[in-house]
Amino acid sequence: MDFDTPLFDTALAEAWIRSIAAAVEKEQDRLTELDSAIGDGDHGSNLRRGFDAALAALEGLQPTGPGAVLTRTGTTLISKVGGASGPLYGKAFRALGAALPEPAGPVALAEAMAAGLDAVRILGKAEPGDKTIVDAWTPAVAALRAAAAAGATLPEAAAAAADAAEQGARDTVPLRARKGRASYLGERSTGHQDPGATSTALLFRTLADVTGNR
Amino acid sequence: MDFDTPLFDTALAEAWIRSIAAAVEKEQDRLTELDSAIGDGDHGSNLRRGFDAALAALEGLQPTGPGAVLTRTGTTLISKVGGASGPLYGKAFRALGAALPEPAGPVALAEAMAAGLDAVRILGKAEPGDKTIVDAWTPAVAALRAAAAAGATLPEAAAAAADAAEQGARDTVPLRARKGRASYLGERSTGHQDPGATSTALLFRTLADVTGNR
Amino acid sequence: MKKLINTPESVLEDALAGFAAAHPELTVDIPNRVITRAARPAGPKVALVSGGGSGHEPLHGGFVGPGMLDAACPGEVFTSPVPDQMLAAAKAVENGAGVVFVVKNYTGDVMNFELAAEVAAEEGLEVRTVLVNDDVAVEDSTWTAGRRGTGATVLVEKTAGALAERGAGLDEVAALGERVNAASRSFAVALTAATVPAAGKPGFDLPEDEIEVGVGIHGEPGRRREKLRPARELAAEVVETVLADHHLTAGDEVIALLNGLGATPLLELYVVYGEVAARLAERGITVARSLVGNYVTSLDMAGFSLTLTQADAQLLDLWDAPVDTPALKRA
Amino acid sequence: MKKLINTPESVLEDALAGFAAAHPELTVDIPNRVITRAARPAGPKVALVSGGGSGHEPLHGGFVGPGMLDAACPGEVFTSPVPDQMLAAAKAVENGAGVVFVVKNYTGDVMNFELAAEVAAEEGLEVRTVLVNDDVAVEDSTWTAGRRGTGATVLVEKTAGALAERGAGLDEVAALGERVNAASRSFAVALTAATVPAAGKPGFDLPEDEIEVGVGIHGEPGRRREKLRPARELAAEVVETVLADHHLTAGDEVIALLNGLGATPLLELYVVYGEVAARLAERGITVARSLVGNYVTSLDMAGFSLTLTQADAQLLDLWDAPVDTPALKRA
Numbered sequence A, B: 001m002d003f004d005t006p007l008f009d010t011a012l013a014e015a016w017i018r019s020i021a022a023a024v025e026k027e028q029d030r031l032t033e034l035d036s037a038i039g040d041g042d043h044g045s046n047l048r049r050g051f052d053a054a055l056a057a058l059e060g061l062q063p064t065g066p067g068a069v070l071t072r073t074g075t076t077l078i079s080k081v082g083g084a085s086g087p088l089y090g091k092a093f094r095a096l097g098a099a100l101p102e103p104a105g106p107v108a109l110a111e112a113m114a115a116g117l118d119a120v121r122i123l124g125k126a127e128p129g130d131k132t133i134v135d136a137w138t139p140a141v142a143a144l145r146a147a148a149a150a151g152a153t154l155p156e157a158a159a160a161a162a163d164a165a166e167q168g169a170r171d172t173v174p175l176r177a178r179k180g181r182a183s184y185l186g187e188r189s190t191g192h193q194d195p196g197a198t199s200t201a202l203l204f205r206t207l208a209d210v211t212g213n214r
Numbered sequence C, D: 001m002k003k004l005i006n007t008p009e010s011v012l013e014d015a016l017a018g019f020a021a022a023h024p025e026l027t028v029d030i031p032n033r034v035i036t037r038a039a040r041p042a043g044p045k046v047a048l049v050s051g052g053g054s055g056h057e058p059l060h061g062g063f064v065g066p067g068m069l070d071a072a073c074p075g076e077v078f079t080s081p082v083p084d085q086m087l088a089a090a091k092a093v094e095n096g097a098g099v100v101f102v103v104k105n106y107t108g109d110v111m112n113f114e115l116a117a118e119v120a121a122e123e124g125l126e127v128r129t130v131l132v133n134d135d136v137a138v139e140d141s142t143w144t145a146g147r148r149g150t151g152a153t154v155l156v157e158k159t160a161g162a163l164a165e166r167g168a169g170l171d172e173v174a175a176l177g178e179r180v181n182a183a184s185r186s187f188a189v190a191l192t193a194a195t196v197p198a199a200g201k202p203g204f205d206l207p208e209d210e211i212e213v214g215v216g217i218h219g220e221p222g223r224r225r226e227k228l229r230p231a232r233e234l235a236a237e238v239v240e241t242v243l244a245d246h247h248l249t250a251g252d253e254v255i256a257l258l259n260g261l262g263a264t265p266l267l268e269l270y271v272v273y274g275e276v277a278a279r280l281a282e283r284g285i286t287v288a289r290s291l292v293g294n295y296v297t298s299l300d301m302a303g304f305s306l307t308l309t310q311a312d313a314q315l316l317d318l319w320d321a322p323v324d325t326p327a328l329k330r331a
């Protein structure tokens, strides 16, 4: 492993949360619009409220490592977001934080992200193809694992994961939702991109950005 | 008095009520529109309901004269219309009916119409210039009296009254309402023609029509 | 116009059929358009009769029952009922102690109730009329038909109803009603206009960012048009306007009615009420009792009215008295 | 978007401030967003806690009080509350006999209440969860998140609340709640979409002559779009749809809830209820009790939902039991 390659350390974890908060602020309206089409129009404000609170929670925190940053973020999301995305992302970040060694390279990050995905799937019981967060997170984990196995650097692996998550989000467009509010629409849920998969893609894109900017 | 000149008899009274009912049906939307501008948008449907009922009330009636037709119409209007126009027109027709000898010529009709106007003014307490029914009815009575004094026939007198009533209705446009719902608007009631004055003009126009068609 | 109706002409009759089905504890005479309590009070009791145009539900039918009205006469939408209804109602509920008509001050209502009272007197009934005229948006001068009757009607009907239930005499009940009216002031703000079914379109057009201030409950436009502002500012202005016409000073107690006009979500009414309560508290005025919800509506109008009634021990006692009507219940 | 609010972000907090001012008989913990009765029941009593996104007022805060809920947890608009609220509520009202969570079946509500129940159990509280899923517009299959919880919530909270008040045990109260839910079916029709304050525009666009059939209470579109039809036809279709999923036969008794979605005038609700009652009568189904009004709303959505709950002697007895909450009172 190249010593100049950045690892996932506390500073990077904090930078990631900051970057998510900024991205969510910027994309709030788009997320809400997607959620208006097949949900109830609050996904943007839900995440905004959650990551603003997560940012604030970092203020006083003396983290013992990147895992602590992410665990704390998960706890904050559970306490502040509500809705479907609150517990799902909350549990995901808590699992991610618990699974993350310090500092983590691509392999460890891939496994931690897999633990996050497991948490989402255990709580939400969604399968791939159900038009949810899972549809962006699953290919992202696969891409992370593949990149790590191929010896990629953290920025390279994160960029591959971001691409895969975005592709996964786009691939939700033709799907018929089987979980969450969008499932009530039946056939009418097709033709729209899933808001949760879209915000998951945002999480991975910001991760790629902050690792790449190191 | 010319023997060919029609008098106000039972048949004419019935024809008048029929003609009002038809005119109100035709003008219902316009009356409602005028009432929407400065009132509550029901003057058309109020009069429609009232004169439809008045028509129905004539069905079984064996009138003892034109006065009985008009008295019955007044009673029906009171029972069926409600709102401001119901009691006002109801009382007016009852007074008109009570004052009308059989058969009546122009002089008697003018005095009966004056009795109707008195009834409106006693109940509603409106002065000329208050932007109400009174503003059309007052000049109509004056025109009837003038025509009768000048020896006009009933059709001539009724036509003069219709013209005067219509002018009176038009003259309500610049007025500020001081009675009825429109008074709540204060200065904003100016610039609109009063619905009640408009329907009064309709009453006199139909009277001119039915007397002229004899 | 999107409305849950069959035809504009049949709205009242159809709604009365539904009201009758929903409230077996009341008697609904649909042909005559009179709503009365199913059971007459046992002994002699002053009978309270009210009525007015429909479209203000739950007013008045929703306030018929023990502790409040004996009968209500619903007119066509936004149209005063006719004297026949009031007479039929008075005769149906008169119980040996006379009848009080509670009349909102609108030309049509006043004249129709007047005709009814005339005939009732001719037929030997003792009738008193309480005129409700609490809306400060209208100047009470020779330039107008006088102040409109709005939210205070609920307070008059509740307290006079309670007093009648306790066996007070005709003059006493009428005097109490007049006293409550005199102690009350109201003011309303609309975000959208009401659509009368027969008219088929809104009574006035209001741009997306404007409100109508000082509206009545019949879809009539208000004092003036303004830009929509935050609830805090609107509530402050409404409180200001009501108090400017009220003789309340710090330490006084009020009953506050924050009333939705028909299409306002309860969530928003509570937001406004929070601001109203805060503004009153700042002035040292104590809200002794409050009522937040849809009580005197204007069809599908969005907006609210505020009624403040100066309270005293007697009024609070009557306000707290048991009542059992479709829209107001208290044990 | 015209709304009586201060800012979209502060709607919940501002509304809670107003709710607290209007209901001194309740305790409103604004920072923690928990509404409880001001006075705890004297002896041990099963505590009923519910909650959900805001925008459905009076649900749930309006149902806190003797005879119904012990606590409510209001979430942000259309957003499930968070586990912290439910935990705080459960701890505040637990009174020695365990806690029942009444949860409307939405992914968010279910997951947040699940997390709360987990932690509550860890902290030694006995918790049962009653899931409400009565909306027949949603097929209950592996293709969906299951039927939504809507109008039946009022019936579950009322009857389970009454049973808890009578001293029944935890399992008994939870079982009753489940039984009432199983006996209930609902279906809703919208004339206009709801506008979430933070979104600033309606959740869906509906042409002037169309309605959305089978809508949920969160502004989500429905099963399909149709032309607006007379109330008679709409009511018939809704009754049909509800009954198609119900095992009711002639002679059966129901409790009927005809619920306004927020912006529907009461006059129109009564028109619809008249038609609903007539259709049920034609089929020999007896409406033993009815409730017509705004109980489970969807912000400023115009429309209605119908809930039919098969009744029996126990349910009617519990339905008739005294209740004293802001939105439902019975002596």
Ligand SMILES: Nc1ncnc2c1ncn2[C@@H]1O[C@H](COP(=O)(O)OP(=O)(O)O)[C@@H](O)[C@H]1O
Pocket (backbone or CB within 6 Å): A035, A039, A040, A041, A042, A043, A046, A047, A082, A083, A084, A085, A086, A088, A120, A123, A124, A125, A126, A131, A132, A133, A134, A179, A180, A181, A194, A195, A196, A197, D078, D079, D080, D107, D108, D109
């Ligand atoms: N069971 C589930 N598993 C995974 N993700 C889910 C599930 N249910 C919903 N989601 C995700 O949650 C997103 C909606 O989140 P949000 O709008 O914040 O919550 P809510 O649906 O409660 O309003 C959906 O777009 C979907 O991606």
Ligand SMILES: Nc1ncnc2c1ncn2[C@@H]1O[C@H](COP(=O)(O)OP(=O)(O)O)[C@@H](O)[C@H]1O
Pocket (backbone or CB within 6 Å): B035, B039, B040, B041, B042, B043, B046, B047, B082, B083, B084, B085, B086, B088, B120, B123, B124, B125, B126, B131, B132, B133, B134, B179, B180, B181, B194, B195, B196, B197, C078, C079, C080, C107, C108
């Ligand atoms: N006091 C009054 N005297 C004479 N006419 C009046 C008076 N008040 C109102 N009107 C007339 O009644 C008309 C309105 O009638 P209508 O719309 O049927 O009743 P409402 O105002 O009760 O809705 C007004 O246009 C006006 O001409």
Ligand SMILES: [Mg+2]
Pocket (backbone or CB within 6 Å): A035, A039, A040, A041, A042, A043, A083
């Ligand atoms: Mg959502």
Ligand SMILES: [Mg+2]
Pocket (backbone or CB within 6 Å): B035, B039, B040, B041, B042, B043, B083
């Ligand atoms: Mg009118």
Ligand SMILES: [Mg+2]
Pocket (backbone or CB within 6 Å): B040, B042, B083, B084, C053, C078, C079, C080, C108
């Ligand atoms: Mg009218």
Ligand SMILES: [Mg+2]
Pocket (backbone or CB within 6 Å): A040, A042, A083, A084, D053, D077, D078, D079, D080, D108
């Ligand atoms: Mg939501």
